[in-house]
Amino acid sequence: MILVTREHLNPESVTATIRRDSNGGVVTFLGTTRNDTDGRRVLYLEYEAYPEMAHKMLARIAEEIRDRWGIADVSIAHRFGRLEVGEVSLVVAVASPHRAQAFAACQYAVDRIKQNVPIWKKEVFADGSVWVGMEAEHQVSPIS
Amino acid sequence: MKTRVRLFAILREKAGTGELALELPDGSTVAHAIEEIAQRFPALREGVSNIMVAVNTEYVHESQPLHDGDEVALIPPVSGGAWAETKGDAR
Numbered sequence: 001m002i003l004v005t006r007e008h009l010n011p012e013s014v015t016a017t018i019r020r021d022s023n024g025g026v027v028t029f030l031g032t033t034r035n036d037t038d039g040r041r042v043l044y045l046e047y048e049a050y051p052e053m054a055h056k057m058l059a060r061i062a063e064e065i066r067d068r069w070g071i072a073d074v075s076i077a078h079r080f081g082r083l084e085v086g087e088v089s090l091v092v093a094v095a096s097p098h099r100a101q102a103f104a105a106c107q108y109a110v111d112r113i114k115q116n117v118p119i120w121k122k123e124v125f126a127d128g129s130v131w132v133g134m135e136a137e138h139q140v141s142p143i144s
Numbered sequence: 145m146k147t148r149v150r151l152f153a154i155l156r157e158k159a160g161t162g163e164l165a166l167e168l169p170d171g172s173t174v175a176h177a178i179e180e181i182a183q184r185f186p187a188l189r190e191g192v193s194n195i196m197v198a199v200n201t202e203y204v205h206e207s208q209p210l211h212d213g214d215e216v217a218l219i220p221p222v223s224g225g226a227w228a229e230t231k232g233d234a235r
Contacts, residue, residue, distance in 0.1 A: 048153050050152055115222065120222060131153050133222060
C-alpha cells in the first residue's frame with residue numbers, strides 16, 4: 001500500500017496491510033516530529049507535498065525494494081499538512097521471511113524517501129520558521 | 145506552447161504563488177523555462193540554482209525539451225536529502 005494523505009496515520013493499519021503467514025518478521029519505521037531543533041523549540045510543522053509525484057516516487061521505492069531484496073510486502077504512508085509535535089508523519093512497513101532483509105529494506109526506504117520524494121517540511125518556532133534542508137540560506141523568517 | 149509551472153515550499157513562498165501558466169517558444173527546454181521564471185520572479189533567482197526539476201512528475205535534466213501541455217515542477221531540496229545524490233534520479 002502506498003498512501004500520501006492529510007489524514008492522521010495509523011501505524012497499526014499500515015503494518016496490517018503487509019502481514020502474511022509466509023513472513024517471519026515485520027519492520028516498521030515511524031517518522032515522528034521532534035519538539036526541538038538546535039535548541040529552538042518547535043511549535044508545529046507544516047509538510048507540503050506534490051502529491052501526484054510523491055505517490056509515484058514512493059511506489060517506485062517499493063519497486064526498487066522488490067528488485068533488490070525480492071520483498072513485495074512494503075507499505076509506505078506519508079502525511080502532509082499541519083502536524084503537531086509528536087505526531088507521525090511517515091510509516092514504512094516491510095515484511096519478509098527473514099529479518100535481515102526487512103531491516104535493510106526498511107532503512108533503504110527511509111533513506112530514499114528523504115532523498116527524492118517531493119515532500120517538504122517546515123519547522124515553525126516562536127520567532128520564525130525554516131524549511132528543512134534550506135537552513136544554510138538563513139531564510140528563517142517571522143511567521144506571516 | 146503552453147506549459148504549467150508548479151512551485152513548492154520556499155520557492156512558492158518567495159514567488160507568492162504555487163502555480164502559473166508559462167508560454168514558451170516551440171523547442172524550448174526546461175532551462176529556458178527556469179530562466180523565464182527567474183526573470184518573472186527575481187526573488188527566485190538564487191533559489192533556482194539549487195533545485196531539481198520534474199516534467200509531468202518525472203525528474204529530468206535541464207536540457208529536456210518541453211511540449212505543449214507539460215507540467216514543470218521546480219523542486220527545492222527535500223527534507224534531509226543531499227541534492228547532489230538525487231540528481232542521479234533524473235532520466
